[in-house]
Amino acid sequence: MNTEHGTATLAGGEESLLGGRWLRIRGADRQTYAALRDEYGVDVEHASAASFSAENGFSYVPVSYVATAGSSFSMTRVMIAVSADLVVTIEPGGSAEALDLALARMARDGREDDSAVDIVGSILQAIADTTDELVSAMSLGTERMMMETSAILQSLEAKKSREFGVSDVTYTQQELADMESLLSHCMESQLALAEAARHLRAKLWGLGVEARGDLARLIDDIEAIEPHIDFVHDRVRLLQQTNNLALNVKQNQIIKVFSVVTAVFLPVMLLSTYYSMNFENMPILAWQYAEPMIIVLSFIFALAPLVYVRQRGWLR
Template sequence: MYLPVVATYRQGERIARETLVFALSPDRVATLQPTRHYPIFDKAIARMRRTPRLVQSSYGVMYALVYALNEAAERVIHHASDLLEEMSDQIEEATLGYDRRGREIGVTDMQGTISRMNRAEEIVSSTQESQLSLARAARHLRSEIADTDPVLAGLVETLIADIDGVKEHASFEHDKVRYLQQAIMTSLDVKQNQIVKVFTIITAVFLPPTLITSFYGMNFTRMPELEWELGFPWIVLVTLVAAVIPLVYIKRRGWLR
């Protein structure tokens, strides 16, 4: 029986993802792996030393190897969860719209946080795929054991439950990442809409004075206001009133909130 699995594990600050293949028979198990010494399987070797009965059959060895891969995936999920916790303050600031100094947060300020969140989502998605392949391998192993070794069959049943538990944890973290991404993008969209609203209000306030000045910028031969002694103060007053009227209207409509 040939069982391909996807291994996801943490290597320092880097998350590695590789495909392994198990060849399982009743008397032996072989692995197709990237290197002769595969660090993940050190945990499997240690478990077999603690439980010598596992090395009495190829199924026990296979159980220990799959168990080690599941533990490696679980550590990856905890790493992704820690990344999200480290970004919690920045995410809260983005949601509120201001940093600790009271300065408004823009899109540029959140690029680093958004990039790290995308990385966390990629890690979680890779782990979900790994758990699907591990669950398949563990179920095939359980079917091969059948009733020949009830103790080992019970261990494999527990392993299947653990694999499903890690997969559910990964699904929870994936939903969390998506929610936080949506919260940040919504906050930034609201901020951009506020900026557009400010420019719209400024345009509305200065449009009537601009219209008045455009009239008096025309080269007409006869303009009575130019010969009037109070012409300039009068035009200034009319321009000021024309600017205040839209502002009062906008304020009464509640568009400044």
């Protein structure tokens, strides 16, 4: 027993925390489910089929949040069963960082005597703050991408487009698509989290005015993160549109180069085609200055379209 944090390690991945008011279970199996049902009356397997349910004095609140590991992310699902004096949390085999954060905060603030409802509130708050930190990190990532996109557009304007390749935009677009998917999961998590908090406020019995007020503030905190997610999502969509614009400009430049080259050599091809015809009497073939004249005409005819294109500003 750790008397400072009020924790005790039980069999397997089970921990009794905060004086036995929080039973934390990692990687539960059918044997664990059966033990919970027999000892505490917690029927997690039956409750997992519904979003929210109440049975045998327990309210069951499943919540999910986005967990990151390096550059990858996954949805972590935590089942919370709460009664008047006990909280049971069941999480994946690996430790859920949000629950670690909630426990560390309660230990730091000396809240080992919190009620079961307060413990659940701390867990939901930690999950919301974890999502908020992730969204803030993505916001910083979009600022970096905005600077990169601005540099790409400036290179196009400064006629240094060779420094910018299609593969650069493709990589950025893939990164933005992953970020957009992650933001969608974050928004889904926040909506479910707010719904869970409302369920607790509406369904749990024996709540005093102070506990109801805490849950109301928790709901406000959770919903306050949603505009932040919307803002970062709008920025991601703007970056996607800007990168598509840069890609279109780059492709247009490539097509423009080939068009100008074709226009330059088209008159020369016309002359060469004409004078390669097999006629008996071809004009100027017998003239001693025919070859240099054809060379000069070819140069003039090739230069004329280039001058015209430049005057029209199509090379900019």
